[in-house]
Amino acid sequence: MICAYGELCITFLICLHFRGTRTCLSSEMATLEDESLTSQSCIPLFASEGIDITANKDKGVCKIVKSHGTEGDRPMIGDKVYVHYTGKLLNGKKFDSSYDRKEPFVFNVGKGQVIKAWDIGVCSMQKGEVCLLLCKPEYGYGSAGSPPKVPPNSTLLFEVELLSFRGEELTEDGGILRRIKVKGEGYNNPNEGATVHVHLEGRCDGCLFEKRDVTFVVGESEDKSIPLGVDRAMEKMQKGECCLLYLKPKYGYGKEGKPEYNIGPNAELLYEVTLKDFQKAKESWEMDLNDKLDQAVLVKQKGTHYFKAGRYHHAIIQYQRIISWLEMECGVGKEQQQAIQAILLVAHLNLALCYLRLREYSQTVENCNKVMELDSENEKALYRRGEARLLQNEFSLALVDFQQVLQVNPSNRAARCQIAACQRKMREHHERDKKIYANMFQRFAEHDAKVWCII
Secondary structure (H helix, E strand, C coil), rough: CCCHHHHHHHHHHHHHCCCHHHHCCCCCCCHHHHCCCHHHHHHHHHHHHCEEEEEECCEEEEEEECCCCCCCCCECCCCCCEEEEEECCCCCCCCEEEHHHHCCEEEEEEEEECCHHHHHHHCCCCCEEEEEEEECCHHCCCCCCCCCEEECCCCEEEEEEEEEEECCCCCCCCCEEEEEEECCCCCCCCCCCCCCEEEEEEEEEEEEEEEEEEEEEEHHHHHHHHCCHHHHHHCCCCCCCEEEECCHHHHCCCCCCCCCHCCHHHHHHHHEEEEEEECCCHHHHCCHHHHHHHHHHHHHHHHHHHCCCCHHHHHHHHHHHHHHCCCCCCCCCCHHHHHHHHHHHHHHHHHHHHHHHHCCCCHHHHHHHHHHHHHCCCCHHHHHHHHHHCCCCHHHHHHHHHHHHHCCCCCCCCHHHHHHHHHHHHHHHHHHHHHHHHHHHHHHHHHHHHHHHHC
């Protein structure tokens, strides 16, 4: 390990410039802070304390622990990690530091977002650990360097502190966290409609409730009683990958739970999933228009089946597939154009209703607007948009929508009832505002009276 670095003794002198030595260092290692450290003593020190942490033991990344972290997990591939660090060249010159920016550096480890040495080094650390990483050029910035601060073929020294880490968020709402135990092969992922062969192990509160090999179609996991979160993770996985999925109730078994597994309502789940193999479905560009129209009819039927069963998230997946296939299609001739518009209109209408059931009102409005781009007087779109706006307390906009419904269909009794509801809500809101402002002005008057009394 030592012979690999001609200037290794300089590396130890660089340590003098790093932050104070942690208590876990041996008494011999503590002499890294000693100004009188000689070049002769550097080499045996590093030989005794340094660890080669590369997989093929080529001494490309060597590590010295300055302060041990808390016992427990280490970061896995894809985890979001929070670190502080200082980086120096072998001549002692600092080229970068998160401390100077006064905020931690955040990245997903093992994803190639940073130099190779960091992906290797940070995965070897525990929370709270502080270590030194000595990195050969091929594990750093290589022959190109990182101008202007890092010259070509530079060996680098980093001090890294792992502050915290957590799983990779696969959804915007943080409902699915993934931690990769074994990295998969290549760069291909299953797509919507792909057939996947997986091994599943599901746990709730630490208890194993299922363990099985199963084959299912991505987007249709409900047919095999597989949680939505496992289904949604498939498109992020590669063949051979083994990962842990932490699922919030929305992506597990929800409010209903799973009585046959003794899982109660709103339970969080942990699944270990291995993607053994998969066969991709045809991509949109591989299908002609007739194929897309034929498949759209079948997928709409599947979506309607899920909707009637109350599986709104699964229904949304199906309707969104239709839109992804057809929204950019123009068709040849009037008949094809009408067929495309008809199926798109139904898909957006059904999406609006799904989102309404899920109380995602902005998505309801968005899909109703899409319907009205195709049919500006669509009665269902106007009514559903009005419902969403009423539930968002946008009473004036909702009132306009319901009035438009009556213009399209004067006999729509539900719209008349909703107009009355909007007017009642507007009056209640107005009365509440009056009381709020009256109380506010009363307090101002009382305050002013006190001020004048003091004067």
